[in-house]
Each structure stands twice: as C-alpha cells, then as structure tokens.
Amino acid sequence: MVKDVPDALLLMTGGCPHCPAALQALSVLLKEGSIGRLQVVNVAIHTEEAESRGVQSVPWIKIGPFEIDGVVTPAKLRELAQGVNDDAVFDNWLLEMLKTGKRQKFEALVKQEPQRIHSLARLMNDPESSMMIRLGIGAILEELQTTGLTKPLVPAFGEMLRDVDRLVRADACHFLTLISGEDIRSYMLACLKDKDPEIREMAEEWLAENPPA
Numbered sequence: 441m442v443k444d445v446p447d448a449l450l451l452m453t454g455g456c457p458h459c460p461a462a463l464q465a466l467s468v469l470l471k472e473g474s475i476g477r478l479q480v481v482n483v484a485i486h487t488e489e490a491e492s493r494g495v496q497s498v499p500w501i502k503i504g505p506f507e508i509d510g511v512v513t514p515a516k517l518r519e520l521a522q523g524v525n526d527d528a529v530f531d532n533w534l535l536e537m538l539k540t541g542k543r544q545k546f547e548a549l550v551k552q553e554p555q556r557i558h559s560l561a562r563l564m565n566d567p568e569s570s571m572m573i574r575l576g577i578g579a580i581l582e583e584l585q586t587t588g589l590t591k592p593l594v595p596a597f598g599e600m601l602r603d604v605d606r607l608v609r610a611d612a613c614h615f616l617t618l619i620s621g622e623d624i625r626s627y628m629l630a631c632l633k634d635k636d637p638e639i640r641e642m643a644e645e646w647l648a649e650n651p652p653a
C-alpha cells in the first residue's frame with residue numbers, strides 16, 4: 441500500500457438526490473490515486489451499516505479519519521483525502537466539528553489515534569478561537585479525563601500559563617485541572633503567583649483537593 445493514501449467509505453441510498461454526485465467525486469479520487477479503496481454501501485439495504493455509525497442522513501462519507509455528512513464539494517473531498525496527515529487540514533475539520541456540536545466524533549477518533557489530541561492545543565493557540573470553541577475543548581477534556589489520553593497536552597497548556605492574555609492563562613489553568621494528575625502540580629503552584637485572582641483561586645482549589653501523596 442502506498443503510504444498516506446487513505447481509504448474511503450460512502451453510505452448512500454438509491455433515492456438520495458445528492459449521493460450520485462458524491463459517488464462520482466469519490467470515484468475520480470480513486471482513479472487519480474488520492475484514495476486507495478472506495479467502499480460503497482446502500483444503507484436502505486444494509487441498515488446496520490448506518491445504525492452502527494449513528495448515521496441519520498446520506499450521503500455520509502469517511503475519508504481516513506474524517507467523517508462528513510451531507511453535501512460536500514469535490515474540492516473539499518480532495519482536500520481531505522490529500523490532507524490526512526496535514527495538521528492544518530485536520531484542525532479545520534475539528535473546528536467544524538466543534539462549531540456544529542459534533543465533538544463526539546473527535547473523542548471517538550482520539551481513542552483510535554491518540555496523537556490527534558494535540559489538535560486541541562493548536563486550536564487554543566489560535567487567536568481566532570471563539571468562546572464556543574474553548575467550551576468545546578473543555579468538554580472534550582472532561583469527557584476524556586479518566587482515559588489518560590489528554591496528558592500529552594500538559595506541557596502545551598503549561599506554556600500558555602505565561603501568555604500575556606489573561607483569558608488564555610485562565611483557560612489553560614482550567615484545562616490543566618481537567619487533565620489533573622501529578623503532572624500538573626508544578627503548574628498549579630506557579631498559578632498561585634498569577635496576578636489574576638480567578639487563576640489563583642482555581643489553583644488553590646485544585647491544590648486543596650489534591651494534596652501531595
């Protein structure tokens with residue numbers, strides 16, 4: 441198999457008006473070598489394929505780690521197919537998942553590909569990230585808190601505690617408490633010296649609830 445060429449899956453039905461265009465676009469990607477294998481399933485017949493993935497509408501497409509439902513342009517499909525290992529492409533996909541309330545797709549993916557967790561820190565470093573995006577990041581960290589999958593983010597969030605922006609420091613402190621564990625103790629001790637009272641309070645609460653062993 442050629443490295444970094446993803447496979448694709450298309451769920452469709454015979455009566456779907458948009459499915460033929462999706463099939464055509466994916467077939468072009470297959471012919472040009474942007475995807476290595478294309479599996480097409482008619483979910484009107486194989487309903488279990490849609491049920492097992494929680495798919496409620498078609499066309500539904502999976503290219504590598506990316507899941508897309510509804511109408512999508514051929515150009516977007518090509519971008520995803522060619523960007524399976526491009527951090528910028530992945531971050532844009534995650535951003536769309538957070539904006540549309542589909543963070544569970546990322547949570548499921550991280551359990552299969554743990555290295556994807558670093559996308560959260562990159563989004564946090566993006567000055568364009570809105571409050572809604574930050575809330576989504578917090579919800580993901582909380583959901584994955586007991587899995588150990590979020591621990592690789594500790595150094596990145598710890599570095600953000602030095603940011604001049606008080607909001608960035610506050611979010612980083614909060615996110616570290618959601619990761620928890622001994623890895624964050626030194627950062628919480630540092631937060632006790634922050635000039636912002638809210639950040640100091642978060643650190644004090646965590647340290648009180650988590651005394652040294």
